[in-house]
Amino acid sequence: MSLNDETYAALIPQALALLEGEPSLVANLANVSALLKQATDWHWVGFYLVDFDRDELALGPFQGPVACTRLRKGKGVCAAAWETSLPQIVANVHEFPGHVACSAATNAELVIPIQAAGRVVAVLDIDALDFDAFSHADVDALRPLTSEIEKSWHQWEA
Numbered sequence: 001m002s003l004n005d006e007t008y009a010a011l012i013p014q015a016l017a018l019l020e021g022e023p024s025l026v027a028n029l030a031n032v033s034a035l036l037k038q039a040t041d042w043h044w045v046g047f048y049l050v051d052f053d054r055d056e057l058a059l060g061p062f063q064g065p066v067a068c069t070r071l072r073k074g075k076g077v078c079a080a081a082w083e084t085s086l087p088q089i090v091a092n093v094h095e096f097p098g099h100v101a102c103s104a105a106t107n108a109e110l111v112i113p114i115q116a117a118g119r120v121v122a123v124l125d126i127d128a129l130d131f132d133a134f135s136h137a138d139v140d141a142l143r144p145l146t147s148e149i150e151k152s153w154h155q156w157e158a
C-alpha cells in the first residue's frame with residue numbers, strides 16, 4: 001500500500017518550499033528527512049551519500065533509529081539502487097539477498113537513487129514496518145522532490 005494521493009499532494013509542495021532558496025545540502029536533506037518522517041508512518045527516512053573516495057555509501061541526514069554508518073557495494077538495497085541507478089521497491093526485505101538490516105523492525109523498503117551530472121550521488125532510503133508498503137506510485141509521487149534535489153545538488157554547498 002502506497003501513501004495516498006492526498007498525503008503526497010500536501011507533502012510535496014511543503015518539501016519543495018523547504019528547499020526554496022536554501023543553499024545548504026545538509027540543511028535541505030535534513031529537513032526533507034524530517035518532513036517525510038513526521039508526515040508519514042514510515043519507520044526510517046534518510047539519505048546515504050556516495051563517498052567517491054572510498055567507493056561506499058556514507059550515512060547522511062536522516063530521521064529514525066540509529067542506522068548503519070557505511071554501506072558497501074554489492075550488498076543491500078541501497079547499494080543496489082546506487083549500482084543500477086534504478087529505484088528499488090522491496091515488499092519484504094527478508095527476501096532481498098544481502099539486505100542490510102540496520103533496524104530489525106523494518107519489513108519493506110524503498111530506495112530512490114539521486115543522480116547529478118550523470119552519476120548517482122546519493123540515495124533516498126525509506127523503511128517501513130508494514131510489508132509491501134511501497135509501489136511505483138510512491139516513486140512517481142516523490143519524483144518532483146527527488147528531481148528538485150537532483151537539479152540543485154551541485155548548486156548546494158556540502
Ligand code: SME
Pocket residue numbers: 044067068071075076077078079098099100101102103106109125127
Ligand atoms: N536496509 C538498507 C540499509 C540502510 S537502513 O535500512 C537505514 C540496505 O539494505 O541497504
